[in-house]
Amino acid sequence: MVSAQRWEALRSEFPALNRYTFLNTATYGQTPRAAYDAVNKHFARRDERACMDFLEWFDDVDEIRARLGSLIGCKGDDITFLLTAGTALSMLLSGIDWKPGDRIVTLTNEFPNNIYAPAIVEGVEFIESPWSGFYEAVAHPKTRLVALSTISYSTGFRPPLDEVARFCRERNVLLYLDGTQSVGALTMNLAELQPAMMVVDTYKWMLTPNGVSFAYVAPEVRKWLKPAAIGWRSHWDWRAVDNLHLGPPVFSDKAERYESGMIQFPLIYGMDEVVKLMLELGPAEIEQRVLGLSGHLRQELRKLGAEVADEQSPIVTARWEKVDASTLARTLKQQGIVVSARHGRLRVSTHFYNNKEEIGRLVEALVTLTS
Numbered sequence: 001m002v003s004a005q006r007w008e009a010l011r012s013e014f015p016a017l018n019r020y021t022f023l024n025t026a027t028y029g030q031t032p033r034a035a036y037d038a039v040n041k042h043f044a045r046r047d048e049r050a051c052m053d054f055l056e057w058f059d060d061v062d063e064i065r066a067r068l069g070s071l072i073g074c075k076g077d078d079i080t081f082l083l084t085a086g087t088a089l090s091m092l093l094s095g096i097d098w099k100p101g102d103r104i105v106t107l108t109n110e111f112p113n114n115i116y117a118p119a120i121v122e123g124v125e126f127i128e129s130p131w132s133g134f135y136e137a138v139a140h141p142k143t144r145l146v147a148l149s150t151i152s153y154s155t156g157f158r159p160p161l162d163e164v165a166r167f168c169r170e171r172n173v174l175l176y177l178d179g180t181q182s183v184g185a186l187t188m189n190l191a192e193l194q195p196a197m198m199v200v201d202t203y204k205w206m207l208t209p210n211g212v213s214f215a216y217v218a219p220e221v222r223k224w225l226k227p228a229a230i231g232w233r234s235h236w237d238w239r240a241v242d243n244l245h246l247g248p249p250v251f252s253d254k255a256e257r258y259e260s261g262m263i264q265f266p267l268i269y270g271m272d273e274v275v276k277l278m279l280e281l282g283p284a285e286i287e288q289r290v291l292g293l294s295g296h297l298r299q300e301l302r303k304l305g306a307e308v309a310d311e312q313s314p315i316v317t318a319r320w321e322k323v324d325a326s327t328l329a330r331t332l333k334q335q336g337i338v339v340s341a342r343h344g345r346l347r348v349s350t351h352f353y354n355n356k357e358e359i360g361r362l363v364e365a366l367v368t369l370t371s
Helices: 004-013 033-049 054-072 085-095 113-119 131-138 161-170 265-281 283-303 325-334 356-369
Strands: 079-082 103-107 125-129 143-149 174-178 197-201 213-217 315-319 340-342 345-349
Touching: 033 265, 054 079, 054 265, 079 085, 085 113, 085 143, 085 174, 085 197, 085 213, 103 113, 103 131, 113 125, 113 143, 125 131, 131 143, 131 161, 143 161, 161 174, 265 283, 283 315, 283 356, 325 340, 325 345, 325 356
Parallel strands: 103 125, 103 143, 143 174, 174 197
Antiparallel strands: 079 213, 197 213, 315 345, 340 345
């Protein structure tokens, strides 16, 4: 069990917490000093060895994939590094052999990625369903794909993923998950969920400088999903750099087949420090910490008369009938309390580096601003 002293000591890794009451990880996570140090160490290594050891960087990345797999419940070979979450979804949508009348289903209030990209797939019916009608929409015989966020960015809604995944599998419906708003805060076991794909943009709860995402691609999906980009690493034997294969590429069975060339090494090294920390603390301990803070916050907001959804989620949203959420968020930021507004709700998001004192400062400010 992680002690209270350990949680407080960790705050020293995040210098911005000394200046701000930061409750906004759903927009940007704070990056620990250890991650910045790893980025700088990689650049120093480049200078020291003139990049002659670049193949060894890929060996390091394979070890990082394995650690990342331990965090989310899959094998390292199932993980590919991409630029953004949208890159992964676009690749999946482009790789499906759509038939006229096929359906894609998502939820209302979804993140724009899961609305924009499916909405422009030609010949496909795109359904934005409320949760109350979700299973009926998925059960339609023409449904081919469900695209969901593991946590709603705008409401904090947390769909029951075990139930959703099972429902999709029973109907041979592909399940795409965007875990950007939960992975790093909540436990994840992909071996149990078995989605077709899950992507995570690491600049939020994974606390990594933006510019790198990772995706889990199921082994059975890799059998038919072709890479969206082709480059020198597309051939399975790309490490033979002294005599690279000339001719049509033969793709690897591993998810690295979707990395056509060089990848974002500095950021991946930085992310690895976060992964190591999360594995050391324990994903279940982190989840307990995060949900404890968000649960406490919900109780305090209700005392102020806010309408607050009762979710087991690190994202807390609140609405006051006569208070404009965007104005409220701007005013709080002027006071050094960093939160957000989304679709008429004040959005507050806690991570393991937060504490009850910060929640107290927010609540104290809201007493005046919402009365």
